[in-house]
Amino acid sequence: MAPEEICIILTGEFGDGVVDTVLDACRPYAVVRVDGWSDIARFLRDDGRMRFNMLQCVTALDLLEDNKLAAVYDLFSVPVVGVGPCATLRQHFAIRVEVDRDAPHIPSVSGIWPAAEWHEREAYDMMGIVFDDHPNLTRILCPDDWEGYPLRKDYEFPLEYHGIPATTEHQLNSPRH
Amino acid sequence: MSWIDNRFEEGLIVTSLDWAINWGRTSSIWPMTFGLACCAIEMMAVGASRFDIDRFGAGAFRATPRQSDLMIVAGTVTYKMASRLKRLYNQMPDPKYVIAMGACTVGGGPYFKxxxxxxxGVDLVVPVDFYVPGCPPRPEALLEGLMRLQDKILHQTRAKDPMSRVRAEVLAK
Structure with a gap:
């Protein structure tokens, strides 16, 4: 199914839940409202026309200028022998969810795609997006007592960690690009 | 410092004993099996047949710090790893030596800024005997660092430090 048709179906099913659709990107995506994201995710997985049974990755974005954080979910429908029409689907699509930087809460989809569990932990660790109802939302790469979210654009380096001095250049605590 | 260090008067029996012990220690530097990043690949190459660290008696990579003499810090040390690295160093028996291998361990390297x-730099966490620069260093460079370490061990002595008495007197005053 073409991405245009996916967008038409999504807009027809969820109306205001779909904020925007971008079709001229290298991988077309739809921007959805954060409060309807769980229902849309379930629809994308279970509907016979969609059957997005695989979450390929979760990307977190820091939109500092708009004071927003975003998560992009890349979906793919893997053919499963003998299960409905998805033997012929093999389609890609992406969903983007934008949230306010001050209260970045997104409902977790780890109950829908189990692959999301570690991806969401990493997005939480690096960007500080809080995924509600996640079974174990703890840091996955940084130490548990790490302060701040390192990949945010306004992140400031630690100057000292557990007694180890972190001498960055000229004692700056953020890189000067 | 181990149990035999700092025990004998200078010139008593130490001249030949020094030589014997240093020869033994020099010829059997057992490194720890400990690789952190891409430098570990070069360290494995050093252990393999083409470069063959066994020629220097240092090919017995031990799987535990309690049997190792040398820690080759091969790779990027993160803050999360630093506490583990320090614990491994503390678990090694004396005499123990550290080689900082690669730009990351020498001074942060490409991650400095x-x-x-x-x-x-791993010298902020544990004391380092030799620095081997490179990103990653060639196996020959690591072997060079190992040979310099052997030189250092060969010149160690079991005698009391002749300055230690002077230092003690100064401190007593």
Missing amino acids: HGYHVVK
Whole structure:
């Protein structure tokens, strides 16, 4: 199914839940409202026309200028022998969810795609997006007592960690690009 | 410092004993099986047949710090790893030596400016005997570092430090 048709179906099913659709990107995506994201995710997985049974990755974005954080979910429908029409689907699509930087809460989809569990932990660790109802939302790469979210654009380096001095250049605590 | 160090008067029996012990220690530097990043690949190459660290008696990579004499810090040390690295160093028996292998362990390397998570030189965590620069260093460079370490061990002595008495007197005053 073409991405245009996916967008038409999504807009027809969820109306205001779909904020925007971008079709001229290298991988077309739809921007959805954060409060309807769980229902849309379930629809994308279970509907016979969609059957997005695989979450390929979760990307977190820091939109500092708009004071927003975003998560992009890349979906793919893997053919499963003998299960409905998805033997012929093999389609890609992406969903983007934008949230306010001050209260970045997104409902977790780890109950829908189990692959999301570690991806969401990493997005939480690096960007500080809080995924509600996640079974174990703890840091996955940084130490548990790490302060701040390192990949945010306004992140400031630690100057000292557990007694180890972190001498960055000229004692700056953020890189000067 | 081990049990035999700092025990004998200078010129008593130490001249030949020094030589014997240093020869033994020099010829059997057992490194720890401990690789952190891409430098570990070069360290494995040093252990393999083409470069063959066994020629120097240092090919017995031990799987535990309690049997090792040498810690080759091969790779990027993160803050998360630093506490583990320090614990491994503390578990090694004396005499123990550390070779900092590669740019990351020498001084942060490519992560010096933008790496929020990288220790800017492993000498901030454990004392380092020899630095081997490179990104990563060639196996020959690591062997060179090992040979310099052997030189250092060959010149060690079991005698009391002749300055230690002077220092003690100064401290007593």
